[in-house]
Structure formats: C-alpha cells, structure tokens
Amino acid sequence: MLLKEYCAENYTCLPAAIANGASRIELCDNLSVGGTTPSTGVIEESLSYAGEKEVPLMTMIRPRGGDFIYNDIELRIMETDLIEAKKLGVDGVVFGCLTPNNWLDEEALERLIAAAEGLQITFHMAFDQIPVAQQYEAIDWLSEHGVTRILTHGGPNGTTIQENLEHLRELINYANHRLTILPGGGITAENTEDLAKQLGVNEVHGTKIISLPEKDAE
Template sequence: MIKEFCAENFTDIPAAIAAGANRIELCDNLAVGGTTPSLGVIEEALAYAGEKHVPVMTMIRPRGGNFCYNDLELKIMEQDLIHAKNAGTDGVVFGCLTPEKEVDEEALEILLGNSAGLQTTYHMAFDQLTNEKQFEAIDWFVKLGIDRILTHGGPLSRPIEENLAHLKELIDYADGRIIILPGGGITSKTVEPLCGKLGVSEAHGTKIVSL
C-alpha cells in the first residue's frame, strides 16, 4: 500500500518516512489547502527522501483561495513547475478551474506541457466539479496521461466515510485507467480498512501515518 503523506515543508518528513510514509506530497501553507513550497524546501526534501527511496510530489499552486488562475498566476505556476522539475522532483500536483467550475483545459495543457517525465496528480479542485463533469474529466485526464486524481469524494466538510459510495463510483468508472487517490481525513487507523472497502492501494493525508 502507498501511504502518501501530505507534508507542510520539510519538518515532519523524516518522522513520516520512519513511520511508514512511502510517498510525499510536498506543500507549504496547509492552512489554505497547500501552496508551492520554496525551492530550498524542495531541494532538501528531495535530498532526504531520495536517500530513503521515497518519491516526492511537489504542489504547484501560487496561492490559497479558488483554483481560477489568471495569466500571470499561470506563468508563476509554469516557472515553479520547471524549477521543481529541474530540482529533481518525482512528480507535481496541480488543478485549474474556470470561473464556471469546469476544468480549465488551456491552463492544464500548459502545465502538462512542462511535466514530461514527471508523475502528475490533479488535486482536490476535482471535487468542485459536478458529478457529471467528474466522469467527463476522468476520460479526458486519461487521454492526457495524468497519473492520478486526488479526491475526497465530496465536500471536505463531510467525513470521507460519508463519501465512500461516490468514491467507489469514481474508482469503478476509472477502471484502472487512472488512479483515484482518496484523501482528506484519512488517518493511520482508518487507512487500511478504508482502502479495503474501496479496493484501492493508495491513500493520502496529513495523518496517514502516526507521528
């Protein structure tokens, strides 16, 4: 099982890996849902995790708030992605929406154009799509070659256990074409039974291991 630990900067990464985290999502500013960490943090995290053979997924998000980015913000994201790639990150995590809460196809294609050779995760911006649009997005993401979708299966205000039915629908629809990565409120105690119910082998969270 892959336990992806959502890390705010470098601080908890050594303890998380020692506790069984075998992939890291590296962020800054988790109070707003995670933003791009500094290049120094990225480099140190990659150096440490690399020694332990633990891959690092770097968040590419220029600010908190919504997921609608203007041209300047998108340029910042593009540059941050290139810097993270040059530093040796194993993958990147991003998500872009239009004001109508649909996938921003143009922005996504720009970011993917700079992601060659990296793992890619579309983050929880996915949860703001309507259910119908989520199934459409899965088909499109498969065509684009995105590796996984991080999703809570519904509003973060609800425990993930209440979203299992929809998560199972997404997983069944994906049918192995793309990884559906459940996250948000999963703990070291609930990760194995939850993954068992969903039939998945990857999960994500800030408490996915006991620190």
C-alpha cells in the same frame, strides 16, 4: 502493500513521516489554505532526504490559497515553479486549474501538463469542485492527457470520507485503471487500512495517515 502518501508541510515532519511508514510524499507549504508551492530550498532538502530513503516526492504547484481559477500571471508563476521543481529532480507535481463554472481549465492544464512531461502528475482536490455529473467526463479528459492520478475526497468540504465511499467507488470503477483515484481527506492512521479495503485501493493520501511521535507532530 498499501502505499501511504503523506502530505508534508515543508521539511519539518518529513524525516519522521518516512521513518514511520510514509511511502510517498506530497510536499506543500501553507496547509492552512490547502497547500501552496514550497520554496526551492525546501524542495531541494526534502528531495535529498527522500531520495536517500528511496521515497518518491511530489511537489504542490499552487501560487496561492483560495479558488483554482488562475489568471495569466499566476499561470506563468505556476509554470516557472513547475519547471524549477522538475530541474531539481522531483518525481512528480500536483496541480489543478478550473474555469469560473467549475470545469477543467483545459488550456491552462495543457500548458502545465506539457511543462511536466516525464513527471507523474496529480490533479488535486480541485476535482471535488467539479459538479458530480461532470466528474466522469473530467476523468476521461485527464486520463487522455496523461494525468497519473486524481486526489479526491469524493464529496464537498464538510463531509466525512465515510459519507463519500459510494461515490468514491463509482469514480474508481469508472477510471478503470486508466489513472489512479487517490482518496484523501479524513483518512487517518487508525482508519487507513479499513478504508483502503472498503474501496479496494492500494494508495491513500493525508496529513494524518502516519502516526508521528508527538514532538514531531506538533
């Protein structure tokens, strides 16, 4: 059965998304900038509802929009937010840290991965900023450090998911079940099943992978 991870902005559409088939939630704030850490209150209420429905909840850990190059203060903020989310009982966390030359910020990632011990970890679409030739090495590093999945569009912003299918297949084959390659970006309720079949995956991600009643989708 296809697992549909719905990217929820705050609590607002979460109940409707679960009622309409979301089987995992990625909880964010500020989707207009790609998602940031939601508040403690939002996490708490979302966890309460999702828990009743037995739907796992992943929480975004990102202190701001913009790039994925974080200074020491921002990393302390991320670590604190992660620890608080863990205390609340989230199933997993979502983050990504890069260096100025678009490689994995290994030191920052090791710090956050250590704080997330016992949780599922998703490395988010910062992955798509890594040069294609280095993405395979990044998969090696992330899998060796216990990351559960990588969320990727398979190409840069502005490309369609259909344009990136070949590269996504290459990433999926290379990962070889060491971690999950989670396709996202441009996946909708209309094309979800077809894209999953073309890629041979059983998990997909997006803000539009669930058909919501119009009043809830606004």
